[in-house]
Amino acid sequence: MARSLILVALISLLPFLSASSPSLESPKGRRVLVLLDDLAIKSSHSLYFGSLQSRGYDLDFKLADDPKIGLQRxxxxxxxxxxxxxxATERFGGSLDQAAILDFVDSGHDLIIAADANAxxxxxxxxxxxxxxxDEDPVAMVIDHIGYAVSDTEGDHTLIAADDFIDCSVILGNKKIEAPVLFxxxxxxxNPSNHLVLKVLAASPSAYSANPKSKLSNPPSLTGSAISLVSVxxxxNNARVLITGSLSIFSNRLFRSSxxxxxxxTRHEKAGNxxxxxxxxxxxxHERGHLKAVNVKHNKVGxxxxxxxxxxxxxxxxxxEIYEWSGGSWEPYVSDDVQVxxxxxxxxxxxxxxTDKKGVYxxxxxxxxxxxxFQFKVEYQRLGYSSLSLSKQIPVRPFRHNEYERFIPAAYPYYGAAFSMMAGFFLFTFVHLYNK
Incomplete structure (x- = not known):
């Protein structure tokens, strides 16, 4: 009876065990937890969620204060x-807290954070x-009186048309984003001490961060291109994080807006959001820019x-051998800057x-x-790609005593000196004994 209960418990855990670590052999079927302030966001941002589900992601929607929330079991x-x-969530429900989220990232999992003015x-x-x-000012928003969207008729110019993208096709895809992004x-x-974070979408040089409903009394703390709108x-450990200060950037309203x-x-019929x-x-x-290395080999020539x-x-x-995930299969990764x-x-x-351009280096x-x-070491880090860090240890020994050459060419002068001394001694002895 006890064995049957244990078996039933193990079978019931199989779905969770299979989702316990990201399987990059195929991203489809991966489970993603979505925490919301209000379930209405599920419908107001349905286009974004739909794009994830159409690519095979299983989204689990929950309120942020749900007492049953848990990332582990x-x-x-x-x-x-x-x-x-x-x-706006001040405290998560269940066992979720700041430490649990950071442990989630430290375990190699991915995270998306969207804030807004009431963060x-x-x-x-x-x-x-x-x-x-x-921005430390709780009521500050990004304002741009030059790079605002024309549809912003309120006069505070907080609806920005941003087009200062990072120059990296690995992160943003090969197709150029023609229309500005509404933010x-x-x-x-x-943080200048953190070299792992990148600015993906920056504000224009004319932008600044301040309270849009009051006049500026002090210089704004954030100005110009130093303001990041979207960062990654x-x-x-190759876990990836997306952070933005706008929840509405994901909304259906901005997705459909001209x-x-x-x-x-130039007026674009659809924003680039x-x-x-x-x-x-x-x-x-990890549908793009994820590398894996396999079949590391070394041997003597021949x-x-x-x-x-x-x-x-x-x-x-x-x-x-190095391969890159293309979204549907592993393809050979081709580059000329991989070093050992x-x-x-x-x-x-x-x-x-x-490289033979088939994945083999x-x-x-x-x-x-x-x-x-010694160690064979491959440390490969390129913008947008997951890093590779491989090492393989191998000892190196000197020649054994019977592996040296019998006669070393470099020692011929010494051989000659020894034999000439022997010949000279023999000649001297002969002359000394027989000379009258």
């Missing part, structure tokens, strides 16, 4: 991604831990088996790997004339 994560569309301290603190600082919300700055972070930037005669957020979501959830030890001055070959180090305390050999070199414990 029995030590296993139930979700692969987390979307926080609950900027709570909790949301601000989570963003700060990810390298982003929202209405709060700005943030990047890729952690060292846009014309002030001072421009849908294309921009769809493409960046693909990157956040041999196929991997040795347990090398000898100094051996000629060796090193190869590795033969490393002991410092690199003794640094070689750029050549290889090179050959001579083991340095230094013995000890």
């Amino acid at each position: 029995y030590g296993q994560y139930l979700y692969d991604g987390l979307i926080l569309f609950c900027p 709570s301290d909790l949301i601000r603190e989570v963003a700060t831990e990810c390298g982003v600082d929202f 209405q919300g709060i700005g943030h700055s990047l 972070m890729q952690a060292r 846009v014309q930037k002030a001072g421009s005669s 849908e294309q921009f957020l769809t493409e960046i979501s693909k990157w956040i959830f 041999e196929a088996d991997e040795p347990a030890i090398y000898r100094i001055n051996d000629d060796l070959e090193y190869s590795i 180090q033969f490393y002991m305390m410092s690199p003794y050999v640094l070689k750029t790997l050549s 290889s090179t050959s070199f001579k083991v340095p004339d230094v013995y000890g414990v």
